[in-house]
Amino acid sequence: MTSALSGVRVLEIAHYIAGPQCCQILADHGAEVVKVEPPDGEMGRRAQPVHDGESLYFAANNRTKRSIALDLRSEPGKAVLHDLIGWADVLVTNYANGVPDKLGFGFDEVHRINPRTVVVHVTGFGRTGPYSSWVAYDGIIQAMSGLADMTGEPDGAPTIAGPFVADNITGMQAAMAAMLGLLARERTGRGQLIDVGMLDSMFPLLAHHVSVAAAGIDEPRRWGSSLPTNYSGLYPTADGWVYLAPITPKMWESFSARLGHPEWAERERAEAGWRVREREQIDAEVVAWTRARGKADVVAVLQADGVVCGPVQSVADLVSDPQVRERGIAVRLPLRDGKHATVPGPALRLTGTPAREPQRPPQLGEHTDEVLRQLGYSPERIESLRRATGGAS
Structure with missing residues (x-):
């Protein structure tokens, strides 16, 4: 059986968690994801923890993708990028505001090249507002979203959750944004820009606490592990x-x-x-x-x-839990040289169009030639790009 997003082509120009996690979700469900990386690789490749020479951080966010290495500041790199935009149904980036425009994949340029491309731009605070120029990481968003203030013991300090909650929830919201953009394109024939802010993505988690605070009924506060309204x-x-x-x-x-x-x-x-x-x-x-x-x-x-x-x-208990094993939530992911890493697998179970078998994360630039051939480049042109300073590698 084919997966739900089979045939959908995704161009990822992203790093760390939110953008790559979004594209990994799409890849799990059949999308063909091409990850564009700078010549020295995206920063997540060097992130801790590293085990047996492999970044487990990177492995957990980049399975089932292809990697192409491009210098987007060079003219040859920009030419390849334009061809990739023409190929893509969806472009996902979590570069800071202004960076896509400088590197040639801002919304206006993308839609000049391919009006059908859905552009999902993930940033800390969105494209508008007084904080739109701020750089944000997970802990900043947890702190500013109310989550840290509501987490911990009543007489204790605000607490940042152990997992990267804001990054991963934003990745999920971005994946949903991509699919909504594709659905809208079926009706209109055109792609659109979807502005995904990390702070925006966390806000719905607060649910009725927002209503309580806005109404001045009470200030949501830390309750530890107990519910303030019931016994637990x-x-x-x-x-x-x-x-x-x-x-x-x-x-x-x-x-x-x-x-x-x-x-x-x-x-x-x-x-x-x-x-x-x-x-x-x-x-x-x-x-x-x-x-x-x-x-x-x-x-x-x-x-x-x-x-x-x-x-x-x-977490160690959870990995070996019989429920997790039965559901196949933890995936033994192949890495290079016969190594493996256990990572969280697809969370959704589609019975008619199941997620596909996970493939190892790509090595830097591993699929450059393959992707260029798919774009119609001749062997001579590929070799010319390889020789060109700042070209594809």
Whole structure:
């Protein structure tokens, strides 16, 4: 079976995470992605962590692509770029505002060459506004988006999430933008510029907290691992931690009975919100119960009772989790010289047009000749470009 985006041609001029992750999602689902890199490679190739000489950072964001090395400041490089734009259905970049125009792939130039190309431009703060010239990294966006301020213990400092949340969510939004642009092109026959800001991409995560703050009802604040409106949270066990969420009346009744306190269910029925108001008293009993058991035992017992719960897992735990193995979420990705790396695989399961088998990340410029031949370049012209200073390599 073909994948959903088979036949779609994507030109990636991007680095680090947000742009490459967007294009990796498209590649997973069948798009032909050509990654344009400077002669010394995009910066993600040198990013830590590096294992056995391979950047795992790069591997996690660049599978199933082809690489062409071009000096976009040179005339030969610009000529090849123009031909690639003529070939592309989608162009994705996360270079800073102004850089695409300087290097010859700004929106106006792209649409002069190919009016059907959908251009997805990812930046920290979008193409307009007082911060549009600011450079942003993941931590900056987490800090400015409200996420850090709402994360952590109530009496603790704001906390940046461990994973690169802003980068990866922006990559997902950009992938959706590319597909929406392609759908719109089916109706209009023309591509368009899609302005994707990292701060914009994070804003929807705040959901009702935005409404609360805008209405002046309350200032969203750090709650640690507990919900301020219901009974849930992290609890220690004999060998780790579990997250418990006996939120519905039926779950609370089962939970109360399991802990030997059926009166808790009665109190909650009589006084809605009692368990939240008396959380400190209840927590003392719950912690005594969980600490006397292993986390697997706690989860097994409460799941059998119909109570929502789960173990706190490290990333290493998750990689070996039977659910992850069964679903194939972790992919063993081939690298060069017979090496492999385990990376997150495609998250979506399309039953009629499944994601394709992942291919190793490309070596720098590995497909330059192949891509040029596809564009119709003769062997003589390819050799001439190779010899030209600043040409294709």
